[in-house]
Amino acid sequence: xxxxxxxxxxxxxxxxxxxxxxxxxxxxxxxxxxxxxxxxxxxxxxxxxxxxxxxxxxxxxxxxxxxxxxxxxxxxxxxxxxxxxxxxxxxxxxxxxxxxxxxxxxxxxxxxxxxxxxxxxxxxxxxxxxxxxx
Numbered sequence: 001x002x003x004x005x006x007x008x009x010x011x012x013x014x015x016x017x018x019x020x021x022x023x024x025x026x027x028x029x030x031x032x033x034x035x036x037x038x039x040x041x042x043x044x045x046x047x048x049x050x051x052x053x054x055x056x057x058x059x060x061x062x063x064x065x066x067x068x069x070x071x072x073x074x075x076x077x078x079x080x081x082x083x084x085x086x087x088x089x090x091x092x093x094x095x096x097x098x099x100x101x102x103x104x105x106x107x108x109x110x111x112x113x114x115x116x117x118x119x120x121x122x123x124x125x126x127x128x129x130x131x132x133x134x
Contacts, residue, residue, distance in 0.1 A: 019055035021107050022047075023116075026097035028060035030067050034080050037071050045099045049073040059107075065089035068111075083111070091115040 028040070041047040041058060049056075050073055060069045067084040093100065093116055106116045 019057065021102050021104065022056060022058045023093060023100045023102055023110075024058060024060050024097075025093050025095040025100060027063050028069070030060070030062035030069055030082075032060075032069075034071065034078050037069065037080070038073075038078070041071075044097070047099075059110075061090060061092040065092050068092075088113065093117065 024040070024045070028037070032040075037058070037060060038049065040060075041049055047058075055072070055074050057070055057072045060071070061067070066089055067082055068090060070079075070081040070083070072079045072081075090110065091113060092110075102110070102116065110116050
């Protein structure tokens with residue numbers, strides 16, 4: 001008897017079309033875990049991940065375009081998944097640190113290697129300004 005395939009249970013929940021799917025267009029350090037990615041969403045994009053956005057999926061991609069991290073917050077659970085290509089690259093949309101909401105069909109195209117475009121941006125990464133000490 002082989003090991004159970006956990007992806008059969010996790011992937012449908014990560015990429016469920018019941019909730020919204022967001023793409024972070026900026027480069028992401030794919031070494032980040034749940035807390036690091038959560039901070040990007042909360043601080044840089046002002047996403048209330050445990051409030052009205054619970055159940056939504058967020059996709060991140062690194063500089064090499066060979067892996068995607070998927071983060072989903074649902075009730076008291078945080079789920080993190082990763083898709084890594086052995087060959088080739090994802091055709092990740094690159095814009096100046098924007099948050100795009102995409103339909104499930106665009107996600108399918110993105111995961112199959114096609115390029116996607118977004119006519120309207122939902123959120124732009126906010127600038128973090130530091131005050132000069134007096």
